Structure formats: C-alpha cells, structure tokens
Amino acid sequence: MGFQPVPRDVPFLLLFLTQVATPTWYAGSGYHPDDSYNEVYVEERPQAPALDYRVPRWCYTLNVQDGEATCYSPRGGNYHSSLGTRCELSCDRGYRLIGRRSVQCLPSRRWSGMGYCRQVRCHVLSLPASGSYTCTNGVALDSRCDYSCTTGYHLEGDRSRLCMEDGRWSGGDPVCVDLEPPKIRCPQSREKMAEPEKLTARVYWDPPIVKDSADGTITRVTLRGPEPGSDLPEGEHVIRYTAYDRAYNRASCKFIVKVQVRRCPTLQPPQHGYLTCTSEGNNYGAICEYQCDGGYERRGTSSRVCQSTRQWSESQPTCVPMQINVNVNSATALLDQFYEKRRLLLVSAPDPSDRYYKMQISMLQQATCGLDLRHVTIIELVGRPPQEVGRIREQQLSADVIEELRQFQHVTRSYFNMVLIDKMGLDRERYMEPVTAEEIFSFIDDYLLSNQELAQRRAQRDFCE
Numbered sequence: 001m002g003f004q005p006v007p008r009d010v011p012f013l014l015l016f017l018t019q020v021a022t023p024t025w026y027a028g029s030g031y032h033p034d035d036s037y038n039e040v041y042v043e044e045r046p047q048a049p050a051l052d053y054r055v056p057r058w059c060y061t062l063n064v065q066d067g068e069a070t071c072y073s074p075r076g077g078n079y080h081s082s083l084g085t086r087c088e089l090s091c092d093r094g095y096r097l098i099g100r101r102s103v104q105c106l107p108s109r110r111w112s113g114m115g116y117c118r119q120v121r122c123h124v125l126s127l128p129a130s131g132s133y134t135c136t137n138g139v140a141l142d143s144r145c146d147y148s149c150t151t152g153y154h155l156e157g158d159r160s161r162l163c164m165e166d167g168r169w170s171g172g173d174p175v176c177v178d179l180e181p182p183k184i185r186c187p188q189s190r191e192k193m194a195e196p197e198k199l200t201a202r203v204y205w206d207p208p209i210v211k212d213s214a215d216g217t218i219t220r221v222t223l224r225g226p227e228p229g230s231d232l233p234e235g236e237h238v239i240r241y242t243a244y245d246r247a248y249n250r251a252s253c254k255f256i257v258k259v260q261v262r263r264c265p266t267l268q269p270p271q272h273g274y275l276t277c278t279s280e281g282n283n284y285g286a287i288c289e290y291q292c293d294g295g296y297e298r299r300g301t302s303s304r305v306c307q308s309t310r311q312w313s314e315s316q317p318t319c320v321p322m323q324i325n326v327n328v329n330s331a332t333a334l335l336d337q338f339y340e341k342r343r344l345l346l347v348s349a350p351d352p353s354d355r356y357y358k359m360q361i362s363m364l365q366q367a368t369c370g371l372d373l374r375h376v377t378i379i380e381l382v383g384r385p386p387q388e389v390g391r392i393r394e395q396q397l398s399a400d401v402i403e404e405l406r407q408f409q410h411v412t413r414s415y416f417n418m419v420l421i422d423k424m425g426l427d428r429e430r431y432m433e434p435v436t437a438e439e440i441f442s443f444i445d446d447y448l449l450s451n452q453e454l455a456q457r458r459a460q461r462d463f464c465e
Contacts, residue, residue, distance in 0.1 A: 152214030196285025292319035331404035367437030369464035
C-alpha cells in the first residue's frame with residue numbers, strides 16, 4: 001500500500017528557510033562571505049502523525065559553494081532532497097569544511113545541520129630575529145616561504161615552509177644565530193733597538209682593529225703579553241689579542257716585537273790589567289774602564305764607550321811597569337807620582353840592624369805578590385844622617401826628600417815605626433811594632449779597597465797561591 005499525500009490543513013513540521021547572515025570576516029582570514037549560503041535550523045514542533053516520503057523536494061536543495069554535497073535518497077537518484085535523504089558534505093582543495101560533515105533531511109523539512117567551505121589560510125609567520133622571509137603566495141595554501149638571515153648570521157632550522165591543507169605551516173620556526181667570529185687585525189710586527197746602556201726597549205703600539213660581522217657589538221678584547229709602553233728585554237716577544245662578540249664567538253691575532261741590543265766586539269783586558277764595564281759590558285752605551293795590576297800603570301785612554309755603530313771609541317790602552325822618578329827636588333813631587341795609583345807603606349828604623357826592622361822587612365819580602373795586588377809600594381827610611389838611607393826598591397832618595405817625607409808623615413828616627421798611606425795621600429794606619437802581611441792585607445781589604453778593586457780582588461783571590 002503506497003503513501004497518500006498529506007492534506008494542507010493537517011499540522012506538520014514547518015520548514016523555515018532563512019537567509020544565512022553574513023558571517024563576520026577579516027582580511028587574510030581565508031573566509032569569504034557568500035550570499036547564497038542558507039542556514040538550516042530546527043524548530044522544535046510536534047511531529048506530524050503521517051509523513052509522505054514521495055514528495056521529491058521535501059527539503060531545499062543543498063548548494064555548497066567551493067564544495068559539493070553527495071546525497072543518497074531512499075527513493076533513488078532523482079530524490080536528492082526528499083524526506084530521509086542523507087548528504088555528505090565536502091570541500092574543494094584549498095577549502096576547509098566548517099560545520100557538519102553529514103546532514104539528513106528531517107520531517108521538519110529542514111536539514112539536520114549546516115556546513116560551508118572556508119578557504120584554507122595559514123597564520124602570518126613571525127619574523128626571526130636578525131632575519132626575514134619571502135613567500136610565493138602570502139598565507140594561502142601551497143604558499144612557500146623562504147627564510148634568510150642578515151649578514152653575519154647563519155640560519156638554523158627549516159629554510160622553507162609550506163602552507164598545508166590543515167592550515168598549518170610545515171616544519172618549525174628557524175632561528176638566525178651568530179656563528180661567524182669577529183674580524184680582528186693586529187699591528188704589524190716590528191723591531192726595536194735597545195736604549196743606550198740598557199738591555200731593554202720601551203715599545204708602543206696601537207690597539208688592534210676589531211669589527212663584528214653580525215650586530216657590530218664587541219663585548220671584550222683581551223691581551224696576552226706585555227702592555228703597550230712596556231720595557232721589553234732583548235729577544236722576540238709575541239703579543240696576542242683575542243676579541244669576543246655578543247654570541248661568544250672569538251677571533252685572535254698576533255704580532256711579534258723583536259728587541260735588538262747593538263753590541264760591540266767583546267773587549268779583552270790588557271796584559272797586566274783588567275776591565276770594569278757598565279751594563280752588559282759590550283752593549284751600546286756601555287763604558288769599560290781599564291785598570292792595571294799593582295806595579296803597572298796605564299798608557300792610553302782610561303775608558304772606552306760602545307757606540308751605536310757597534311764600534312768602540314778610542315783605542316786599546318796598555319799596562320806598562322810603573323816608572324818611579326826618584327830624581328825629584330821635593331817629597332811632594334815624589335808623592336804626586338803615586339796619587340790615585342798606589343798606596344804607600346813607609347817603614348822607618350833608627351838602624352839597619354834594628355830587629356823590628358829586619359823582622360818586618362823579611363815578612364814583607366815574602367808577601368810581594370799580595371802587596372802588588374793591593375797596589376802597595378814600600379818606601380824604606382833607615383838610619384840617621386849622614387848615614388841615613390831612603391829607597392824605593394833599589395832607587396835611592398835624596399836627603400832633602402827623606403827629610404820632607406819624615407816631616408810630612410811625622411815619621412820619627414828614634415824607633416821602629418810604619419805608616420800606611422792610601423791612594424789619596426792620607427795617613428790611614430800606624431804600626432809601632434812589626435805586623436804580619438795578613439794583618440796589613442786585612443786592613444786594606446776591609447777599609448781601603450774601592451768597589452772595583454774589591455771585585456777584582458775577589459776574582460784574584462788565589463792569584464798568589
């Protein structure tokens with residue numbers, strides 16, 4: 001038995017077809033309004049007691065913009081909006097379904113839900129710090145955005161991203177990192193000559209030139225080596241600078257400062273003499289003074305200087321046996337020959353047979369080497385006039401010179417006595433009895449030697465042994 005048409009006066013579910021309100025949309029959202037969209041909603045009403053499934057247009061015909069509705073009717077293919085029809089909604093590529101995916105034509109002559117297609121759009125990508133990107137089609141589907149970094153930075157992560165059908169971008173946000181070290185340039189290597197009488201040179205240089213390839217920020221520059229303006233000793237000195245940028249990248253540079261000491265040929269001491277030099281002895285500005293051993297005197301210059309040409313000034317002096325002129329008219333003329341050169345030991349006795357005299361002369365004759373090392377000359381004054389004798393070694397002094405010597409140094413003829421006179425002609429010690437040579441040497445070494453003589457004396461400590 002077939003279905004009968006429903007009379008018009010029989011109550012039934014009313015179908016309210018209303019124009020869909022234009023949804024709110026924003027530029028770039030991917031949604032475009034369409035006036036043809038219809039909104040289907042259900043109004044609760046009592047269900048009619050009888051339904052006619054044979055009415056071909058029970059519900060309005062579905063029209064999905066940018067998509068389609070695939071419907072299946074119980075009555076067959078020509079009844080796509082009849083009562084009981086079920087429709088599957090789908091969208092074209094590049095569009096996303098909003099709402100119900102499956103709807104059914106209800107007895108109320110309304111569809112059980114609604115749906116529409118909205119264009120797929122991805123969100124606007126954020127710019128990476130110190131970088132940028134360019135896109136082929138904005139934020140639309142299949143748009144590809146390629147990232148790049150500013151100079152000095154390197155891209156880490158995805159270089160390109162695609163806007164996918166689900167409205168999301170492929171991959172993840174890349175970052176621009178500063179991996180490039182700063183650029184640093186040190187001063188040129190250089191050579192510097194040591195200053196006169198010094199083995200060092202004061203060297204100055206400009207700080208290195210440093211630039212960062214990324215954001216231009218240099219956080220720290222360290223120095224390994226001496227500071228500019230330092231006194232550098234002879235040799236090569238490596239100066240190294242290291243610069244750090246904000247990303248802790250570092251770069252280093254180095255240069256060499258070579259300090260040279262101009263030197264003269266090494267001097268040799270003269271025979272029967274020695275040298276005392278300042279500084280290193282043969283460097284530029286060094287002064288070498290010549291000294292002669294006891295019993296010898298210098299002939300020639302007293303000192304020489306190492307010049308900037310690496311040559312010594314003057315010429316080499318010599319040490320020759322000291323010549324004492326006893327044929328003088330006064331004691332002053334005699335003593336002037338020893339001034340600043342020799343020490344004098346005046347030995348006086350009333351008679352050559354004096355036991356103190358003979359004992360003292362015997363001890364002194366055995367210590368001739370030590371006396372010469374200490375620059376001591378012995379003058380003997382023995383006897384009484386007219387048999388009085390004065391001599392220096394084998395050379396005889398005149399009676400007038402003997403008398404003046406006794407008066408100047410207060411040396412008596414009455415008994416044995418000795419006077420030790422320094423190189424300046426001053427009376428330094430008197431002896432009333434014989435003393436050993438060691439006692440005389442000890443006094444001279446402790447009180448009369450200059451610093452140069454003391455150093456020479458230490459070098460020749462075993463010379464007489």
